[in-house]
Amino acid sequence: MIELAQLQQLIAVSERGTISAAANALHISQPALTRSMQRLEAELGVSLFDRKRNRAVLNRVGEMAVARAGGILASVDELARELRLFEARLSTIAVGSCGPAPMWDLAAELADRFPEKTLSTELGETDALIEGLAQGRYRLILTERPVDLPGLLCRKYTEEQLCIALPPEHPLSGRKAIRLAELGEESILTYKDFGIWQRLLEQNPRLHYLIQSDRATLAELVRASNLPCFSSNLTVFRFRATVNRVSVPLLDEDASVTFYLCARENDRTLLQQLC
Amino acid sequence: MIELAQLQQLIAVSERGTISAAANALHISQPALTRSMQRLEAELGVSLFDRKRNRAVLNRVGEMAVARAGGILASVDELARELRLFEARLSTIAVGSCGPAPMWDLAAELADRFPEKTLSTELGETDALIEGLAQGRYRLILTERPVDLPGLLCRKYTEEQLCIALPPEHPLSGRKAIRLAELGEESILTYKDFGIWQRLLEQNPRLHYLIQSDRATLAELVRASNLPCFSSNLTVFRFRATVNRVSVPLLDEDASVTFYLCARENDRTLLQQLC
DNA sequence: GTAAGTTACGAGCGACGTAAAAATG
DNA sequence: CATTTTTACGTCGCTCGTAACTTAC
Secondary structure: OOOHHHHHHHHHHHHHOOHHHHHHHHOOOHHHHHHHHHHHHHHHOOOOEEEOOOOEEEOHHHHHHHHHHHHHHHHHHHHHHHHHHHHHHHOEEEEEEOOHHHHHHHHHHHHHHOOOOEEEEEEOOHHHHHHHHHHOOOOEEEEOOOOOOOOEEEEEEEEEEEEEEEOOOOOOOOOOOEOHHHHOOOEEEEEOOOHHHHHHHHOOOOOEEEEEOOHHHHHHHHHHOOOOEEEEHHHHHHHOOOOOOEEEEEOOHHHEEEEEEEEEHHHHHHHHHHO | OOOHHHHHHHHHHHHHOOHHHHHHHHOOOHHHHHHHHHHHHHHHOOOOEEEOOOOEEEOHHHHHHHHHHHHHHHHHHHHHHHHHHHHHHHOEEEEEEOOHHHHHHHHHHHHHHOOOOEEEEEEOOHHHHHHHHHHOOOOEEEEOOOOOOOOEEEEEEEEEEEEEEEOOOOOOOOOOOEOHHHHOOOEEEEEOOOHHHHHHHHOOOOOEEEEEOOHHHHHHHHHHOOOOEEEEHHHHHHHOOOOOOEEEEEOOHHHEEEEEEEEEHHHHHHHHHHO
16 A cells, blocks of 8 residues: 655655655655655556666656645645644634624523533624624624524524613713713713614714723723713623613613524524523 | 555445444454554544444544545545556557558567567558647657648658559569559459558549458458459568569559658657658 | 453564665766 | 665564453443
């Protein structure tokens, strides 16, 4: 049986020109390489070298063998690489979500149920998420609207009610609920990538949004100031409460969202476990 | 380094379902196969089996590996096959000719100069020969007209003068040369595939051609009868003389042909050796 | 209890390296 | 004479097979 090492050696001989030089490069003795090439010739049933006593030059058959050997070795390397990638993907649950908050719960649930698996979470637009789920890039996705497509399953997962977190001394902090517009022209600390809530912000252009791209910076600013910021039922659950703030639910239509958990049909069991 | 034998073993396990059965089929012991598969997993860096104490089932990564391994093994087999074929072609001089007679000389010459090479001779139409030469199917071709194409070389090789071999008692047997038409409506023994001489025959439709497809049969008929047959300067040279016949050269225009030897440009030396 | 898989251990074969010989420029 | 290849020979290591153990059906 031909060995892949022999093909590598053949290529080395081709590159270095002589068996001696190739043996040197391969860190084996020159007689060993000579014998290995002799075995290769015997196993292939052809002569690969023109031998002139103290010279062994690749003949045309040898040249052809070299040309093909590279491809075979490459395909073996590719096999190993693909298998490793495939195994990594199998041991990873890739979750996509249109917003961060519902993902927190889901990630915690998955980490609890599948402690041996790696979790990969990603935020994205709902349409991109659906496409990613269909193509296998995601195992699960969280969307802000039901998905009804062939091959995909969808279930209501959780609801998020956006709140405005006001300092206790704020005149509106005693209200049970308000509309965002009632804040007039106030400044509000907010995230740069606000996902599904973006529309609500755009509907109230009079407000000044102090946009922060870094989560830690925003938290720091919230703590150090008395500026309003956003919270929700899910952030409250996660972080107990936003410090020094009173969360007042927003009545706006776009301030309340129902999230749906979607998976491919062959993951029906997984979906049922999670909902 | 992965070994091809391990890929074969992997496939055997996949086919037989269990390591034991595969080991049996491969004529190795079961522990040996177990260890070989363990080494393969280590070398690939993935696990290929779901191991349940006394059961080893291919997992999805393993299935993928099996699917790819077959292709790799096939390409190695193909490599060996192609190399053997290529070597055979390199050690063969394929000659094509538009007629048999000039090939006799050429074949003798080649066999003399290249005793280690195999000779392959073939008859064909001139146009097909030229195409075959250009495509590498022939190393040399003999044509009845000069060939002037880019990439091809052509030299005058030999001339053939067609004769009519008459029995000594034939009234025309004393002539130095005759035209074929002078034979009137006589019967003539001839070959089925007469190549370049076919035109001459068609120009004299009054004659009766006793067409023979088998060379030995024709020779037998010539010996056993006193019917005229064709010969040429080249057949005379080769077979001394046609038995019991007097060869009279034919004056017809198509009864005299100059043969050209053609090769590809990179065979210039070979062509010069032969002409 | 049988069949399958893994681990332990001893043995044999094969490939390796060193050394020597032959040949070529 | 240096370089390269091939052959000879002794050694080492790897893989194999046998045997023992474990587990599942």
